[in-house]
Amino acid sequence: VNEFELIEKLTRSLPTNKSVVTGSGDDCAVLDLGLPDKLLLFKTDAVVEGVHFKSSAPPEKIGHKALARCLSDIASMAGTPTAALITIALPKTFDAGFIEGIYSGISALARKHDVAIAGGETTTNPERILISVSMIGLAPRGKVALRSGAEAGDAIFVTGELGGSLANRHLEFEPRLAEGRWLAEHFPIHAMIDVSDGLAGDLRHILKASRAGAELLTTAIPISRTAKLASRAESSAKPPLLAALTDGEDFELLFTVAAKHAVPLLDAWKIQFPKLKLTCIGKITDREGITLRDKTGARPFIAHGYEHFSK
């Protein structure tokens, strides 16, 4: 039983109630608390020493990453974050300065996005630091971007460049909050997710929820300079395209819109976000799975994205 199989089994019959619009299986839970024009987003995400960050990483960057991961999930639902709670589990002997550094990284990013750090707790985890962030946010009713709305014929877009994030970017990335909100406000986004498990892995999450397939143009996939350089420097490194498809923790936005909106969206994006690349990488199909198309033809893509437990 791997992580994903376990989650699927555990989440099959969870208790629900009338407040739940979308439970497990999307980037955030979506709850209806009776606010006339808004839905509540609710998310939790943890980072663990030695798993999601090295012990030698600067504490400010660890804090930044811990908060930014949750913010990225709020962004992928086109939401605005409101408040977070920080749970930090520590060995009995801890370096108070290091913990203050983590909080300093959290606080700096929270201030930037007007997120309140409304409390939390410290507890004991004898062998390593674990930081769990819980977050609530709000999204306009009727404009929450789920994973489940992709339709055959949709254009698939991704922000930024992919691959090689674990070299550095995973500790420094900026959650695409303004971008996610702007997209849902100006275009009828069919499905959206943030790329945390790798492009292929997260696209599969959309395809599964939407019961659809996808065809990607290999030449269109935006590959990061880091992934390209790594491949040149080490013969054992992943080929750059594979890195872009399967490396985790890019934290870019992956979304689909009806094909007729593709060109107007690209044009409007360039004016709104001139510094951030947006690329159309393919289209949603009604055939299961991901197909890669290049000048030699089309072939199915099988390799999976990042899975925590199998690494």
Add this chain to the structure above:
Amino acid sequence: VNEFELIEKLTRSLPTNKSVVTGSGDDCAVLDLGLPDKLLLFKTDAVVEGVHFKSSAPPEKIGHKALARCLSDIASMAGTPTAALITIALPKTFDAGFIEGIYSGISALARKHDVAIAGGETTTNPERILISVSMIGLAPRGKVALRSGAEAGDAIFVTGELGGSLANRHLEFEPRLAEGRWLAEHFPIHAMIDVSDGLAGDLRHILKASRAGAELLTTAIPISRTAKLASRAESSAKPPLLAALTDGEDFELLFTVAAKHAVPLLDAWKIQFPKLKLTCIGKITDREGITLRDKTGARPFIAHGYEHFSK
């Protein structure tokens, strides 16, 4: 630097925003999202294998405890829980049946209190299981019971019996949700907290937040049968009164009301909750600290409640 000193240092200058009514320093964060008659409660609480439960504990009870701790905090604010997210951090090799047992305990308690389990995540913690529960709830605007409202002259009440919870009860306790709501609905509760750090420790949290002191009548403090028996069976065990004052994890409600409401409240309680003891254990004073009074006179009580890091 112990846990409490670290928290105090970290929480001194956390980012806030206009949604925050009460940030860190109470049982739950209180947020105003613009609902006309309600405020949002937001809480996170973690249990760790070998710290909060033994590896040999039945998984259903571990799940029960993990959720019940958060529910107890919602209860202590006179709130109603809405939804929870479950983060479970696991060693790479895990017993899927054990994890399902934990979820089964969580789900049973959630159903009982109509709480949705709206998602969560699994992640890796190589050495031990850690379960972090995030919860949101709602409380009537104007009736949220904080720690900070105790006034000199108030009567101090506690539900149930105290001490010896770690022998068994900490895995089975029932969060006092109906009781917390009923109290705030029918009486002007000045301050309330759930007893998780021990009666003395949690009373000190109220006193610190309210800038007040307390005088307790030693003969009035309701001591559990478990604490009494433990003391008789083992000469090295804490005296029963000390156990009731300092053992952790009772998860009873501790609250204060103006003295004039004490008798009507006790009378109404007996009709409403005939099976659950409610005891007036003393009064709030304007002298700092806790004083214990018995037939021989009054003396200050110095011993602290449960502290995670110093045990």
